[in-house]
Amino acid sequence: MSSSSSPQALNPHALDPHARNPQALTTRNIIAAPKVLLHDHLDGGLRPATIVELAAECGYHQLPSTDPVELGRWFVDAADSGSLVRYLETFDHTVAVMQTREGLLRVASECAQDLAADGVVYAEVRFAPEQHLERGLTLPQVVQAVLDGFQQGSQVAARNGRTIRLRALLTAMRQFARSREIAELVVAFRDKEVAGFDIAGAEAGYPPSRHLDAFEYLQRKNSHFTIHAGEGFGLPSIWEAIQWCGAERLGHGVRIVDDITFDDQQQPRLGLLAGYVRDRRIPLEMAPTSNLQTGAAQSIATHPIGLLTDLGFRVTVNTDNRLMSGCSMSSEMDALVEAFGYGWDKLQWFTLNAMKSAFLPFDERLDLINDVIKPGYSALMG
Ligand SMILES: [Zn+2]
Numbered sequence: 001m002s003s004s005s006s007p008q009a010l011n012p013h014a015l016d017p018h019a020r021n022p023q024a025l026t027t028r029n030i031i032a033a034p035k036v037l038l039h040d041h042l043d044g045g046l047r048p049a050t051i052v053e054l055a056a057e058c059g060y061h062q063l064p065s066t067d068p069v070e071l072g073r074w075f076v077d078a079a080d081s082g083s084l085v086r087y088l089e090t091f092d093h094t095v096a097v098m099q100t101r102e103g104l105l106r107v108a109s110e111c112a113q114d115l116a117a118d119g120v121v122y123a124e125v126r127f128a129p130e131q132h133l134e135r136g137l138t139l140p141q142v143v144q145a146v147l148d149g150f151q152q153g154s155q156v157a158a159r160n161g162r163t164i165r166l167r168a169l170l171t172a173m174r175q176f177a178r179s180r181e182i183a184e185l186v187v188a189f190r191d192k193e194v195a196g197f198d199i200a201g202a203e204a205g206y207p208p209s210r211h212l213d214a215f216e217y218l219q220r221k222n223s224h225f226t227i228h229a230g231e232g233f234g235l236p237s238i239w240e241a242i243q244w245c246g247a248e249r250l251g252h253g254v255r256i257v258d259d260i261t262f263d264d265q266q267q268p269r270l271g272l273l274a275g276y277v278r279d280r281r282i283p284l285e286m287a288p289t290s291n292l293q294t295g296a297a298q299s300i301a302t303h304p305i306g307l308l309t310d311l312g313f314r315v316t317v318n319t320d321n322r323l324m325s326g327c328s329m330s331s332e333m334d335a336l337v338e339a340f341g342y343g344w345d346k347l348q349w350f351t352l353n354a355m356k357s358a359f360l361p362f363d364e365r366l367d368l369i370n371d372v373i374k375p376g377y378s379a380l381m382g
Pocket of ligand 1: 039
C-alpha cells in the first residue's frame with residue numbers, strides 16, 4: 001500500500017479490560033500486540049464465504065461444498081489428512097476463483113483487512129502470478145490487481161482504526177520453468193510495493209539450484225529473495241538455497257535441526273551448516289501449525305522452533321496458509337505460549353526478528369521497531 005501513515009503502536013481499548021501490567025497473555029491481548037508476518041500465501045488465506053461467492057460469479061462448480069462453514073472445515077480437514085494429493089487439491093479451489101482482476105483484488109483486499117484485524121502491522125504476502133493466467137490476465141495485470149487490492153484493504157482497515165503496511169513477494173513454482181520471467185517481474189515492480197522473490201512447490205526432486213539463473217539475475221539487480229527450503233526435504237535443500245542460490249531467508253527451514261546433534265551430556269552440537277545459518281543470522285520463516293500438517297513436526301511442543309529459539313537462531317513466526325491451517329498470527333503465537341510457556345518478551349523477540357528480516361528499507365524497518373513494536377510491547381509488559 002502507499003499510505004505513508006505509521007501503524008499505531010497499540011490500541012489501548014483493544015486490551016483485556018480485566019488485565020493489568022504486565023498484561024495477561026490472553027488471546028485478546030495477543031491480538032492487540034503488534035505482529036509482523038513474513039510468510040503468508042495469498043491463495044492460502046481466503047475467507048470461505050468469499051470462495052463460495054467468487055465461484056458462483058465465475059462459474060466454477062467444483063467446490064466440495066457451497067456452505068461457507070462446511071467449506072472452511074473441509075479445507076482444514078483436507079490439509080490435515082496427511083494426503084499430499086488432498087492437500088494440493090485445496091489450492092486448486094482457491095486458485096480457481098483468483099483468475100480475474102475482480103477476484104484477485106477482492107482476495108488481496110480481504111487479506112489486508114484480516115491481517116490488520118489480527119494486529120499484524122507489517123506483512124509480506126506472496127503469490128505465484130503464473131497461476132492466475134487461466135482467464136486471460138497477463139503477469140503484470142495479475143500483480144497490479146493484487147497490489148490494488150492490498151491498497152484498498154489497507155484503506156478499509158485504516159478506517160477501522162487498524163494500520164497495516166503490506167508488501168508483495170512474487171513466487172515462481174519450482175516444478176515449472178518461469179522463474180527467470182517472474183524474477184524480472186519482481187524487478188519491474190520493485191518501486192510498486194513488490195519487495196522480493198520466492199520459489200515454492202514440491203521440494204523433493206526440484207532443488208533450488210534448478211532456478212539458479214533467476215537467483216543470479218536477482219543478485220545482479222540487488223533484489224531480495226527467500227526460498228522455501230527444509231520443509232519437506234532436508235539439509236541439501238537448505239544448503240543449496242543458501243550456498244548456491246544466495247537466499248537471504250529460508251521459507252520454513254525446519255530441517256536445519258537435522259544438523260544439530262546432542263552429546264552424552266545432552267548438550268547441543270551445531271554442524272557446519274546449522275552453525276552458518278545461526279551465526280549469519282539467516283532468518284527462518286517458521287509456521288508451526290502448517291508444519292504439523294505437512295508432517296515436518298509431530299506437535300507444537302516437539303516442533304524444532306523451541307530448540308532453535310533456545311539456541312538463538314533468528315526465528316520468526318508465520319502463518320503460511322491461514323485457511324488450510326485454520327490459523328492466524330495470534331493463534332500461532334497463542335499456541336507457542338501454550339506449548340513453551342513463552343512470555344511477552346519472547347513474543348516481542350519473534351516480532352523484532354521478523355521486522356529486522358523484512359525486505360523493507362532499513363530506515364522504514366527501524367521506524368516500525370521504534371514507533372510501533374517496542375512501544376506496543378512495553379505497554380503490554382508494563
Ligand atoms: Zn509457504
